[in-house]
Amino acid sequence: MAALCKVVSRLRWGLRFSPRRTVRGSFCSDSSGASGSDQPAAARPRSGFAAAFDLQSELRREAAGSSGSPSGQEESFASLLRRSPLIQMGPAKDKVVIGRIFHVVQDDLYIDFGGKFHCVCRRPADGEKLQRGGRVRLRLQDLELTARFLGASTDTTLLEAEAVLLGPLDVREPQSKDPADRPPEPAAVKSEVF
Amino acid sequence: MAARALTKGICGLRQSRAVSMGYFCGGFHYGTAASIKSPQPQADDSEKILNQPLEKPDFFRLSELFSVKDLFNARVHLGHKKGCRHRQMEPYLYGCRLDQDIIDLDQTVELLQQALNFTAHVAYRGGIILFVSRRRQFGHLVETTAKDCGEYAHTRYWQGGLLTNAPVQYGPGVRLPDLIIFLSTLNNVFQQHVGIRDAAKMNIPTVGVVDSNCNPSLVVYPVPGNDDTPVAMELYCRLFKMTINRAKEKRRQMELLQGMFPVSTENS
Numbered sequence: 001m002a003a004l005c006k007v008v009s010r011l012r013w014g015l016r017f018s019p020r021r022t023v024r025g026s027f028c029s030d031s032s033g034a035s036g037s038d039q040p041a042a043a044r045p046r047s048g049f050a051a052a053f054d055l056q057s058e059l060r061r062e063a064a065g066s067s068g069s070p071s072g073q074e075e076s077f078a079s080l081l082r083r084s085p086l087i088q089m090g091p092a093k094d095k096v097v098i099g100r101i102f103h104v105v106q107d108d109l110y111i112d113f114g115g116k117f118h119c120v121c122r123r124p125a126d127g128e129k130l131q132r133g134g135r136v137r138l139r140l141q142d143l144e145l146t147a148r149f150l151g152a153s154t155d156t157t158l159l160e161a162e163a164v165l166l167g168p169l170d171v172r173e174p175q176s177k178d179p180a181d182r183p184p185e186p187a188a189v190k191s192e193v194f
Numbered sequence: 195m196a197a198r199a200l201t202k203g204i205c206g207l208r209q210s211r212a213v214s215m216g217y218f219c220g221g222f223h224y225g226t227a228a229s230i231k232s233p234q235p236q237a238d239d240s241e242k243i244l245n246q247p248l249e250k251p252d253f254f255r256l257s258e259l260f261s262v263k264d265l266f267n268a269r270v271h272l273g274h275k276k277g278c279r280h281r282q283m284e285p286y287l288y289g290c291r292l293d294q295d296i297i298d299l300d301q302t303v304e305l306l307q308q309a310l311n312f313t314a315h316v317a318y319r320g321g322i323i324l325f326v327s328r329r330r331q332f333g334h335l336v337e338t339t340a341k342d343c344g345e346y347a348h349t350r351y352w353q354g355g356l357l358t359n360a361p362v363q364y365g366p367g368v369r370l371p372d373l374i375i376f377l378s379t380l381n382n383v384f385q386q387h388v389g390i391r392d393a394a395k396m397n398i399p400t401v402g403v404v405d406s407n408c409n410p411s412l413v414v415y416p417v418p419g420n421d422d423t424p425v426a427m428e429l430y431c432r433l434f435k436m437t438i439n440r441a442k443e444k445r446r447q448m449e450l451l452q453g454m455f456p457v458s459t460e461n462s
Contacts, residue, residue, distance in 0.1 A: 077288070077299040080266045091292055102424075116272040116294075116423055143294060146275045154407065155277030156384075159422060 086115065092140045092161075098169055099138045101130060111136060113163070115143050121165040130168055138163040239452045246448070247318055254314040254440055257307055259433055262299050265306075268429040270419040271297045273406030283406050286418035295406040297418045309401045309415040310437045313373060316399075317345075317441035321372030324348060325434075326389050328381045332427045336377055339431040343438040346371065348389075352381075357392040376402035377430055378421045379413065386412075403430055 046054055081087055089095055092115075099113035109130060112118045119138065123130060130136060145158040247253040265271065273279070273287065273295030288298035316323060323345040327336045333349040340347035348356075353363070360368045374393050379402045381387050386409050393400045394412045402413035403421045410416035420426040 075263065077262050077266065077271070080263065081271065081288070081296065084266070086272075087291060112424075114269075116269060116274075116420060144275050146277055148277055154279075155275060157274060157278050157407075 092143045095140050096166065097138055097140055097163075099136050099163070101132055101134050101136065104132050109136075109165070111138060111163070111165075113138055113140070113161070115161055117144055117159055117161045119161040119163040121163065124165060124167075127165075127168070135169040137166040137169055139166055243445075243448045243452060244319065247315060247444075252307075252311065254311065254318075254437070254444060256310045256314060256437055256440075259310070259436055260303075260306070260429075262303055264429065265299050265302060265419070268420075268425045269423045270302060270426050270429070271299050272420050272423070273297050278407040280407050280409055282409055282411055283404065283418065286404075286410070286416075287406060297406060297420070302418050305415065306417045306419075306433070309417050310433060312399070312415055313375065313401060313434060314437045314441035316373045317343075317438040318445045320445070322346065322369065323438065324371035324374045325377060326352075326374055326387065327377040328352070328387060329378045329421070329427075330382070332377065332424070335424075335427060335431055339435050343435045344442070345438060352388050354388065357389070357396050357398070370396060371398060374398055374400045375434060376400060376413070377427060379404055379408045379410075 089097075097113045099111035099119070101109050102112050102118070103110035107123045109121050109123055109127075110118050111121060119140075121136075121138070141162040141164065143161050145160055145162055146155040148155045271288070273283075276290050276293045276295060279287070279295055283295075286298060286301055288296045290296065313323065323340075323343075325336050325340045325345065325347040327333065327347075327349050336349050337347045355363055357370060360370060374389060376387060376390065379387055379390060384407070390400060390402065390412050399414045400412070401415040402408075402410070402417065403419050404410040404413060404416045405419070405421045408421075410418070417430075419430070
């Protein structure tokens, strides 16, 4: 019986666009074969593309309908992590992100871009308007500066990230959510390195 | 009756009796020699105040103070690079992504819940809590947190005999902290803070935020989490402050209730 059904399903694939629906209906052994040709198309078990389309549209409907309920209370850590901008960004080398200056010491700007550490950049020659609270564009080099020195058992870390300052954020990009609500800043990553 | 008054009087003196944490009478750590004391029979109302929080697992409802999403937004799950990892932190790590360790927040939530619960119970019983952190970046934050909840902080250089040689350094009969909370278990040269070892020597329980390069073995209630980002540190400070304030409020409430409705003693 199972082998017959498998053959039938292969036949269905081949006969997908065949107008001879009655033939398909009669080969089906487990369902009511006598009335196979009389069944409406919706009640017949879908297969192939039709089944996949049904499944996907159902999923999409569920996602759209219940987009409010997984509001973080039910979302697991694994899914939060997988969807976080830091993970979606991939390797940090040469990615452009937006940072915010949170401390200034004469010529050094301490910039937080949403990673574990901040980065320290020197103020450029024309950077008079870069003050505390300003947003800047950075090209990341490394999320944490560490190195294993000779004779050490663990890496020595500088507790800093490394980035190249590209300039202030001139054009306000239309952002979907308020940046204060959204936790990390690599969300607004430009697409130039993808 | 007379015996009860006498025991109350003895407990009122509280001289040089260092007993373990679970007992009501004289449950303080002193710098002098320890002597274990058996628990005295107490009046029922004070017993009820002390025993009632122990009946429920989450008496102070601390699980509603934070969630996985709050920890995630505060970047608590970010650890150091793979090369900085401490071997004994491996059970607490979710994995390693592009050489950066990710701390498992599911475990962190449970351990943080236990740590906050313990802190609340210590604060409820009038214990002394000491916040310790040697990170200069967050020293002011830790000190203001301690001030806001009426407890103590030590964010400066830790002298060698601070806990172990206290009666000599600070005079006899000094009361030591009942709980030490380490907001960063490392000192400025990436070695374990001396206070962890000393607290273990003096039988003082510790709560510590351990990052992926820290040693969690001597900390009684380790909380695996990021200790380098200001957002994460502010979250911890806020949580500890809310916990301690909540516990103290609850104690005041319970004492007020007992004062208004005194429980009649069963064995008079």
